[in-house]
Amino acid sequence: MSKNLSDKSIVQVLVQQCVKLGLKEVVVSPGSRNAPLIISFNAVPEIKCYTIVDERSAGFFALGMAQQLKRPVAVLCTSGTAALNYAPAVAEAYYQEVPLMVLTADRPQEWVGQADGQTINQSSAFANYIRMGIDLPVKINHPDDQWYAERSITEAFQKTNYPIAGPVHINIPLREPLYGRTSAMAMQKEPFKQLIPDAVLSENQLTDLAKVWNKSESVMILTGVLSPDAALNKLINQLAENTNTIVLTETTSNLKGERLIDCIDRQVFSINEYETALFKPSLLITFGGQIVSKQIKKVLRDNPPKHHWHISLNDNVIDTFQNLSLSIKMKPLDFMQQMVDKIENKKGRFQEKWKQRCNKNRKAHEAYLEEIKWSDLKALAHIFSHIPNGTDVHLANSTPVRYAQLFQDDIQVNTYANRGTSGIDGSLSTAVGASQTSDNSTLLITGDLSFFYDSNGLWNKYLKPNFKVVVMNNGGGGIFRFIPGPAETPELEEFFEAKHTQSAEHLAKAFGLNYLSCSNVEELASSYQKMMDNNEQPVLLEVFTPGDKNGKILRNYFKNFQSGS
Incomplete structure (x- = not known):
């Protein structure tokens, strides 16, 4: 360490453990109770600190960074309502599946509810919108305290990305004085690592899934919010070569290709009640985050396909279209990589019908914009x-x-x-x-x-x-x-x-x-x-x-x- 850290033992454990785990960015909102954390994070060269005064803005600023980096970014604030201002960004990170570490300085537990300044009950403040929440001890009084702190911080960090990404909350109670410094204390051991086995479908599972897919007269792949992914984009375009298959995407899907069907609402609004059966899939496969189009949701709820598979590692069983038949707990890329060679190029006019309508609507779109x-x-x-x-x-x-x-x-x-x-x-x-x-x-x-x-x-x-x-x-x-x-x-x-x-x-x-x-x-x-x-x-x-x-x-x-x- 190039500088002295805070003399708070629990802060030293937190900061040094975060460095070992690979944290590289901390977005700080100024305060006093979080001074030991500011001093210490700013002292370590492995971490870059940003300063954003407004905690609500700071939370989203960190979310934007983590959204792009695909790794945890921390936000750090003082005690009291400062922490509550993170709530909108924490909820967004939870449902958007973005890795975020929320670090909130706090008063010691004995002062909560005692009319002390800038003191609220911060424990479990984000309970409904985090992957894990922990309260650290005020100080290291025993080797077991350090063991617990190091283990808990590591577990929380790991849970920002597995099994799905999301925010975690670490609450850090601190006693005054707050501005003392000392040399770095020794850590007990290196953080544990996680071995995450590859998700592999068995031959029987592949056979059963491929049988349903290949027997389906019409297949619709519908994607929600996705990060840009060249490998997934290539596989989806390969599947879209099948003439009985269409891929519906949205702008936020970040999937592109000549065979893909975009501008969903433009297409769906042109389908009248007498044509619905021609455009309805027998197998619907969905993945990605939230879908913007309310129209496609309504059409598929009112006209359910025979099968609906949703691919996600999310804890929830996601049944957006109220007709889920199979929840597949895998990453979409892993699933598609294993399935793509099992899918037969079945002939059909399903894609042609959608493409013809798409081209027709493009002309109507351009004509309307002109006038x-x-x-x-x-x-x-x-x-x-x-x-x-x-x-x-x-x-x-x-x-x-x-x-x-x-x-x-x-x-x-x-x-x-x-x-x-x-x-x-x-x-x-x-x-x-x-x-x-x-x-x-x-x-x-x-x-x-x-x-x-x-x-x-x-x-x-x-x-x-x-x-x-x-x-x-x-x-x-x-x-x-x-x-x-x-x-x-x-x-x-x-x-x-x-x-x-x-x-x-x-x-x-x-x-x-x-x-x-x-x-x-x-x-x-x-x-x-x-x-x-x-x-x-x-x-x-x-x-x-x-x-x-x-x-x-x-x-x-x-x-x-x-x-x-």
Whole structure:
């Protein structure tokens, strides 16, 4: 160790064990009770510390980093409500299956409930949304205390990635004084390792699965949120060569190929009740995270396939379409690698029908975009079709991630979104965190409410020169003018849409971003190009569109496919 660590024995054990386990990044929010941890993590050269004042933003910043790195990233805060501000990011990491270590400094247990400052009951604060939670002892009083601490920290670290990724919580009670330092103490032993055997289907299992697959007249593979994976992408495209098989993907699936069916809602809206049987699979195979499209969920629930297999290591039995016949506890890549050579190239017109409809709808899509006036749909058509290669795109909830599904065939870059819980609360902070791990430009496309809600995501010193934000400002929550229910209520503007007249200009300038704006097609083309050409300073482009017209234009977009089917 190049510097002295905290003189708190439990802190020394935690920090040194984290180093041995391979932790490399800690996102710190300033405080006093966590001072021993700040001092110690900052002292070890193996770990890089980031400073984010707002704990809610810090949690999502760390999530963005871990999302890209595929390894645990830690967040560290002081005691009290600071810890509770991590909750949205912890829940998102849990449902998105992202490895996160939540480290919360605490008062000793005897002071909880005794009207002491900055003291709440932090134990089990995230119980519903973590893979493991532990409370460390206040200090090492006996060799067994150190043995317990080292073992528990190792177990928690391992559980951030196995059997599935997710967050863990380590609560660290500390007594004053807090700022003492001393040399590093000796550790008892090296952390234990985990031997994780390969998941291998037996010959009997392979035979039985292949028999069902090969006997199925029509096979649909439907994918949700996935990280980019070249090996999986290759296998899925190989399976899509079978003419009785279709692969439906979403923008956030990060799967690409000429035979894959994208823009799901565009296709599903064009299928009328008399045609449903022609487009319904006999075998449905699903994997990946949450699926954005509500329409495909409705169609498959109303018209269940004969078989539905879901592939996931998740503890839960996931039955999204209410017709699950087989839950396969494997990684999708492992499953596909073992199955691909067992699948017969069965002839059929299932894929041809879907492809014909897909091509027809593409033409209707282009024709409609030509005729519509300035709106969210018109603006995003330009934005999504002009994303430079080598850009990482982040999509905020609620409308941007949905609009992106309509332009999936134009988006040929890696795409990310917080679809674990689908909240608007951390999209900006997640994108900023993710940008730290990549040399690519990072482009966040966000709505106005999502941007303002998480504007503290810009309150840090880590905005890279190639970080870019598009804010679609339609004066409120545009999704509520489209989804059934709110659009027809008198409370729409005040309580659902949250209508406003705010601009992002002063926030952008306050945080050092170059600010651009536009209010029509010509201004957008010019401003968007300027933003993409500028890699010397982070840029925010605010796109003003008519909130009262966007909902109608989008509804008519889908009616366009229904009438043309």
